[in-house]
Amino acid sequence: MIPGPFDYHRPASVSDAIKLLADLGDEARPLAGGHSLLPMMKLRLATPAHLVDLHGIAGLKGICRDGDRIVIGAMTTQAELLASAEIGTSLPILHETALLIADPQVRYRGTLGGNVANGDPGNDMPALMLALDAAYRLEGPNGVREVAAREFYQGAYFTALEPGEILTGISIAVPPAGHGYAYEKLKRKVGDYATAAAAVVLTMAGGKVASCTIALTNLHETPLLATDAANAVIGTTLDDAALKAAATAARAIMQPASDARGPAEYRTHVGGIMVMRALQRAASRAS
Amino acid sequence: MPKTHVTMKVNGSEVEGLAEPRTLLVHFLREQAQLTGTHIGCETSHCGACTIDIDGMSVKSCTMLAVQANGSDITTIEGMANADGSLSALQEGFRMMHGLQCGFCTPGMILRAHRLLKENPSPTEAEIRAGISGNICRCTGYQNIVKAIQYAAAKINGVEFQEAAE
Numbered sequence: 118m119i120p121g122p123f124d125y126h127r128p129a130s131v132s133d134a135i136k137l138l139a140d141l142g143d144e145a146r147p148l149a150g151g152h153s154l155l156p157m158m159k160l161r162l163a164t165p166a167h168l169v170d171l172h173g174i175a176g177l178k179g180i181c182r183d184g185d186r187i188v189i190g191a192m193t194t195q196a197e198l199l200a201s202a203e204i205g206t207s208l209p210i211l212h213e214t215a216l217l218i219a220d221p222q223v224r225y226r227g228t229l230g231g232n233v234a235n236g237d238p239g240n241d242m243p244a245l246m247l248a249l250d251a252a253y254r255l256e257g258p259n260g261v262r263e264v265a266a267r268e269f270y271q272g273a274y275f276t277a278l279e280p281g282e283i284l285t286g287i288s289i290a291v292p293p294a295g296h297g298y299a300y301e302k303l304k305r306k307v308g309d310y311a312t313a314a315a316a317v318v319l320t321m322a323g324g325k326v327a328s329c330t331i332a333l334t335n336l337h338e339t340p341l342l343a344t345d346a347a348n349a350v351i352g353t354t355l356d357d358a359a360l361k362a363a364a365t366a367a368r369a370i371m372q373p374a375s376d377a378r379g380p381a382e383y384r385t386h387v388g389g390i391m392v393m394r395a396l397q398r399a400a401s402r403a404s
Numbered sequence: 405m406p407k408t409h410v411t412m413k414v415n416g417s418e419v420e421g422l423a424e425p426r427t428l429l430v431h432f433l434r435e436q437a438q439l440t441g442t443h444i445g446c447e448t449s450h451c452g453a454c455t456i457d458i459d460g461m462s463v464k465s466c467t468m469l470a471v472q473a474n475g476s477d478i479t480t481i482e483g484m485a486n487a488d489g490s491l492s493a494l495q496e497g498f499r500m501m502h503g504l505q506c507g508f509c510t511p512g513m514i515l516r517a518h519r520l521l522k523e524n525p526s527p528t529e530a531e532i533r534a535g536i537s538g539n540i541c542r543c544t545g546y547q548n549i550v551k552a553i554q555y556a557a558a559k560i561n562g563v564e565f566q567e568a569a570e
Contacts, residue, residue: 118447122405125425125471155467156448168425172472196461220538222452222516225461226468307537308450 120158123166127173131256131285134169139258139281141167147283148172149192149231152223153240177230177285180204189287191230196221198229207291208249210298210318214241217302233266234284236274236339239310241302243270243340244332248316251289257282270339296320297403301395302334303387305378311335312378313388315343315367317395319350321403326350331363331395335378336371336388343367346392355400363396364389410474414439415483423470429463430454432470433480441481441511445540452539455512456480462519464538481511484518493556494518502569503552505543513539517553526557 126145128134138145144166148154157163171177177192180201187207189198195215198204205212218241219227232242233253246253246266253264258281269277278284292298302314314334320327329351331343346367353359373384407422414437421436433456434440442465445453449467456465457479484492494514497503504510513536520527520535527535532553533546541549547570558565 119428119431120426123425124405125408125469127471151469151472152449152467155469159447170472220452221520221535222455222462222464222538223449223467225463 118159120155121161121164123158123168125168125170127170129173131174131176131283134171134174134283135257135281137167137169138283141169143280145169149234150194150223150227151231152219152227153231153235153237171283182207182291183288185291187289187291189229189289191234191283191285191287192228193230195219195224195227195229195232199224208289210245210249210300210316211242213298214245214300214302214316217241217300217304220308223308229287230284233269233287234276234278236270236272236276238273238338238340239335241300241311241314241334244314244316244334245300246287246289247332247340247342248318248330249289249292250330251287253284254286254288255279255282256285263288267342273338292318293320295404297399297401299395299398299402301391301398303391310378313373313384313391315388315391315395317392317399319396319399319403321400324354326353326355326359326400329396331367331392333367333371333388333392336373336384338372338374341370343370343392345369350396355396360393360396364392367392408471408474410470412473412476412478414478415480425469425471427470428466429456429458429468429470429473430465432473433465433478436470439480439482443508443511445508445512450540451509451512452516452536453509453512455515455539457515457519460519460522462516462538479515479518481514484514493559494521494553496559497552497555497565498549500569501548501552501555503544503549509539509541509543513541513549517556521553521557521560525560527553529554 146165148168148170177190179190198215232240251266300316303312311334316332319329329347331347333341346363349362350359368389371385375381411420419437443453445451449464454465555565
């Protein structure tokens with residue numbers, strides 16, 4: 118199984134990549150790790166006439182601390198996230214989640230930028246970006262702009278990216294020391310997309326939840342920020358009633374597809390369970 | 405579609421050839437470099453049979469373009485034996501622990517285990533199982549593959565592996 122024919126371009130700078138994408142128009146796609154796009158091209162679900170490979174652009178890789186934020190280049194791979202001491206210390210939920218993405222070989226190639234920019238509702242990192250209130254750096258023919266992850270996702274494979282724009286970096290405020298976190302992902306097997314998954318980032322004070330964000334993966338055509346669910350636990354000790362209230366509020370916004378991972382009713386049911394488990398595990402890690 | 409001239413180092417030797425942009429690396433290795441030890445299994449990046457080592461990474465060569473490997477340094481199963489032709493620790497482990505039955509997954513398993521042991525020379529059983537979670541075997545039930553990798557790790561670390569194959 119091989120992709121249909123296309124022209125291959127390997128620009129050495131972001132400005133060259135943007136120019137290529139602008140000149141080639143709709144028929145061109147940027148290529149990051151390739152582990153979503155190449156399989157789709159083999160199946161003829163994507164048939165770009167031009168691929169603009171971003172691997173030749175050295176400046177798109179790397180993890181650096183900028184004051185109270187972590188800035189991650191879009192072409193940073195999941196394996197590089199896993200190997201980063203900075204991520205392990207400052208953003209441990211990224212480490213936990215990267216380990217649940219695909220398998221080791223795919224993680225050597227798969228990139229954070231590709232994962233968040235593709236708009237696939239099954240991708241795991243977008244929900245984290247909502248929970249952490251990340252900002253995406255988008256560069257295009259009209260310059261650079263920053264878009265909040267919470268404003269980025271419009272529908273399955275539809276995002277705020279304009280034609281010719283590339284997501285070049287992700288900026289995340291470091292959560293406070295002692296925060297609790299968890300990414301709970303139910304999947305059928307290694308390498309599968311989530312049947313349902315929930316990301317939680319919270320802080321505790323005096324045995325009660327002081328702050329909390331919850332986001333959901335693969336339970337709607339976009340990742341979801343579950344604001345009502347988070348509000349249902351703030352100020353509580355995360356007792357059974359609070360957990361159930363969070364699950365109920367989260368389920369109210371889920372609209373998963375019925376597919377091979379199960380009927381919508383089942384996925385909504387387990388989605389609530391993922392929320393409860395993630396809340397409990399996050400709280401157990403908070404100090 | 406015009407072809408591109410690509411050059412890469414495979415098992416220490418320069419390999420060059422012409423590749424269409426859409427030519428997958430696994431096809432280039434098998435058909436141009438004539439190295440058919442790397443297997444094509446699922447072709448959908450699930451099974452791991454096509455796993456190779458490229459610039460210090462385990463990669464499924466069915467999900468990478470040959471043109472993307474231009475200038476890279478690749479190891480395939482044909483490059484796994486010791487310089488004197490004797491079996492490497494991993495190959496010996498797979499032989500001694502019966503880590504294969506039909507053998508189709510073996511090149512990918514060994515190349516994946518090769519990188520795993522480079523990164524973690526003394527993996528736990530759980531780390532081995534997680535490390536080969538992108539490689540599917542339909543014969544062995546994995547028990548003896550895990551033991552084969554444990555055997556190799558022990559040998560590399562100068563320790564005798566005491567367990568028998570299942």
